[in-house]
Amino acid sequence: MVGGIDLIGEQRDVIGVEHLDAIDTLMVLRDDGVYQIDPGILKAEPVAVPLDPLTPMHYVAQLPPGDRIGDASDAARLWLDGGAIAAAQLLGIAESTLELATQYALAREQFGRIIGGFQAIKHILADMFVRQEVARAAVYAAGATIDDPVVGDVARAVSAAKLVCGDAAMKNSRACIQVHGGMGYTWEVPAHYFLKRTWVLESVFGTGEEHEMRMAGKVAGGR
Numbered sequence: 113m114v115g116g117i118d119l120i121g122e123q124r125d126v127i128g129v130e131h132l133d134a135i136d137t138l139m140v141l142r143d144d145g146v147y148q149i150d151p152g153i154l155k156a157e158p159v160a161v162p163l164d165p166l167t168p169m170h171y172v173a174q175l176p177p178g179d180r181i182g183d184a185s186d187a188a189r190l191w192l193d194g195g196a197i198a199a200a201q202l203l204g205i206a207e208s209t210l211e212l213a214t215q216y217a218l219a220r221e222q223f224g225r226i227i228g229g230f231q232a233i234k235h236i237l238a239d240m241f242v243r244q245e246v247a248r249a250a251v252y253a254a255g256a257t258i259d260d261p262v263v264g265d266v267a268r269a270v271s272a273a274k275l276v277c278g279d280a281a282m283k284n285s286r287a288c289i290q291v292h293g294g295m296g297y298t299w300e301v302p303a304h305y306f307l308k309r310t311w312v313l314e315s316v317f318g319t320g321e322e323h324e325m326r327m328a329g330k331v332a333g334g335r
Contacts, residue, residue: 113131113134113135113136114135114136114137114138114139115129115130115131115132115135115137115138115139115151116138116139116140116141116194117129117138117139117140117141117175118141118191118194118316118317119140119141119142119143120141120142120143120187120188120191121143121322126171126172126173127171127172127173127175128159128169128170128171128172129151129154129156129169129170129171129172130167130168130169131167131168132151132154132156132168132169132170133168134168135151136151137149137150137151138150138151138154138178139181140175140178141187141190141191141194142187143184143187144183144184144187145180145181145182145183145184145186145187146180146181146182146183146186146187146190147177147178147179147180147181148178148179148181149175149176149178149179153176154170154172154175154176155172155173155174156170156171156172157170157171158170159171163308163311163312164305164308164309164311164312165305165308166305166309167309167312191317191318192258192266192267192270192317193258194316194317195254195270195271195273195274195317195318195323196251196254196255196258196270196273196274197317198274198313198316198317199247199250199251199254199270199273199274199276199277199278200251200255200277201309201313202247202274202277202278202280202281202310202313202314203244203247203248203251203277203280203281205281205284205285205306205309205310205313206240206243206244206247206277206280206281206284207244208306209240209281209284209285209287209288209303209306210237210240210241210244210284210288212288212302212303212306213236213237213240213284213287213288213291213292213303214228214237216291216292217233217237217291220293227291233291236287236290236291237291239283239287240283240284240287240288243279243280243283243284244280244284246276246280247273247276247277247279247280247281250272250273250276250277251273251277253269253272253273254266254269254270254272254273257269257270258270265330267326267330268326268327268330271318271323271326271327271330272327274317274318274320274323275320275323275324275327278310278313278314278320279320281306281310281313281314282307282310282314284306285303285306285307285310286307288303288306289301289303289304289307
């Protein structure tokens with residue numbers, strides 16, 4: 113199993129490594145290239161309560177240099193690939209939270225009626241569906257552009273997908289909790305897992321602010 117850390121354009125005091133106990137090798141993306149590190153030599157501290165409860169996390173104060181297995185162009189390409197994959201996962205969250213909210217709305221009764229029959233709930237679910245489909249189009253566009261760069265700008269397509277899907281996943285996760293009402297804030301309802309995973313995915317392979325700046329540069333440059 114291969115783990116990964118994105119350090120392109122970032123300087124971190126503490127580095128988080130997911131599933132450290134399960135990975136066989138750790139691949140690190142840096143500005144100047146791709147590096148391979150043996151996870152067994154890392155001095156790491158387990159995180160008692162990780163942000164995403166389903167993802168074991170360790171903190172590493174310092175990473176060794178590792179063995180260079182790719183140059184800067186390889187790192188840049190893998191960074192874009194990772195951004196597209198993260199966007200696809202965010203799309204999955206947007207889809208899953210809509211499905212979870214819809215199932216609950218069709219089962220939960222209030223005032224003698226299924227809550228899915230109330231106009232306010234219908235509007236929330238309709239907005240979730242629209243965000244999901246826009247995110248799907250963005251992910252498909254990024255995948256098609258990566259597969260055949262002739263059709264467009266890969267960096268722009270990936271940034272657009274990461275932004276659109278991050279927004280869809282975040283808003284749909286919150287809307288899912290809202291549809292569940294008071295139950296949505298409890299550990300018994302899995303809605304919080306989607307929200308927390310969204311926070312994690314939005315921070316990898318470029319934050320929203322970073323992709324916004326990249327998109328602004330593309331627009332300003334006429335591309």
